[in-house]
Amino acid sequence: MKVIVPVKRVVDYNVKVRVKSDQSGVDIANVKMSMNPFDEIAVEEAVRLKEKGVVTEIIAVSCGVSQCQETLRTAMAIGADRAILVETDAELQPLAVAKLLKAILDKEQAQLVILGKQAIDDDANQTGQMLAALAQRPQATFASKVELADGHAIVTREVDGGSQTVRLQLPAIVTTDLRLNEPRYVTLPNIMKAKKKPLDTVTPESLGVDVTPRLITVKVTEPAQRGAGIKVADVASLVDKLKNVAKVI
């Protein structure tokens, strides 16, 4: 069974981004970029399914600038077999990415797509669900457990108050939550091996997808800053402040 794992190159989660002074966006020049953490969990899950023998081939896909090749090499170092870069310098919004992935899914005829529930840059949480809709396939978002059997995926999902289990007819789209697995550390030999794995490059035009953004970013500003308050000496003065100053209890 073939699995597609879309991966996004994002600003590393440890970097605190700065808003540009002209309010056109955030400054991502010269900051550390990494694979979106949720996508790393997706790659790990695909590799574990392959290690269990239920998956035969893992294809990592990334959409964006040529540097996304590094993200794809990381995916292959974790264990993806090959990679496809949909290369473009254009701004890509979730609907456009979903359309690109749909085109790749059609071409590769994969049975499963696993991707992160959200990217930590735009925090949109849309792409997996949109891909499922465009492909007219079932979806399981926020997965904490994935099993494949008899042409179906049994997925446990994180929902309000606990968990829910659904059974999806394959092909299906699954998005990962934090506790699905803990991604392995990438070893040097695997990084070396990943350099030799095949990486194809296509373009939105060659896939016949119009990626024109539907949302215009009017401006990006700093959020309202919250100042530090005061330190209190002991529990008694804390209770006093809450009762008599903040009046919240």
Place this chain on the structure above:
Amino acid sequence: MTVLVIAEHDHASLKPATLNTITAALKCGGDVHVLVAGHNAAAAAQAAAQVAGVAQVLHADGPALAHGLAENIAAQVVALAPAYSHILFASTPEGKNTAPRVAALLDVAQISDITQVVSANTFERPIYAGNAMAIVQSRDAQCVITVRTTGFDPAPATGGTAVVSAVNAVADSGLSTFMGSEIAKNDRPELTSAKIIVSGGRALGSADKFTEIMTPLADKLGAAMGASRAAVDAGYAPNDWQVGQTGKIVAPQLYVACGISGAIQHLAGMKDSKVIVAINKDAEAPIFSVADFGLEADLFEAVPALTQAL
């Protein structure tokens, strides 16, 4: 221009997030209709009709809508979509699950997690874990939106006199099946709508200690319980207690952070709280930079003492 709000409900009653979503819908302009899609959900539809500001309630009732499966709910919304300029969901696990499916089927962009309605097609939303706020404008004919509930006050649950109209329920897609769920019984207020939240971090050291130290404080305050990602990852607290960028976004009147250092991802989930209290023995913990009242102390002594003093 008419706005459709997709109600979140348990078939018998509306979930509080729906009320905040209705407030956002009223700000978009035009009449606000509410869709209650469920199975034997007449009581929830009646509750929606009483919400102030709602002009009409559409009630779709059928077995395919019993478990909120995204495939079926999205099909139901798309069937009704042509009449609406805006379609709003709460930014909750349910809303986030279904809204993008609707948007893609309508071939429009989704605007996620809005915190403000600037105009009918322009909205404010946080990006990069709330470290930047973006104003975005839609070029599409329809807007599909998820609403960050902490950005909008709840609409009054009573005072409305909307008409409930039945609409045809969609058939099952046959693509997915509900197998079961495990929902923890919880008498506490819901995390995202609680007035007071007490939240614990990794410093609690174990699940037993988490319960032993935090529960009495929550009981005393009538508070909901939250946790940092580190505490959840370590298994001290259930997954859905996680407050932060990728967990729950909360803004209670009072947020008490115990043994939480305050990673930016955690701050992203709670920094809009009215009053923040931090109890931490590390004087350098970033949580103190957002706390109104910081107590530098060992939580194993301070939290029980606080519980006692209340």
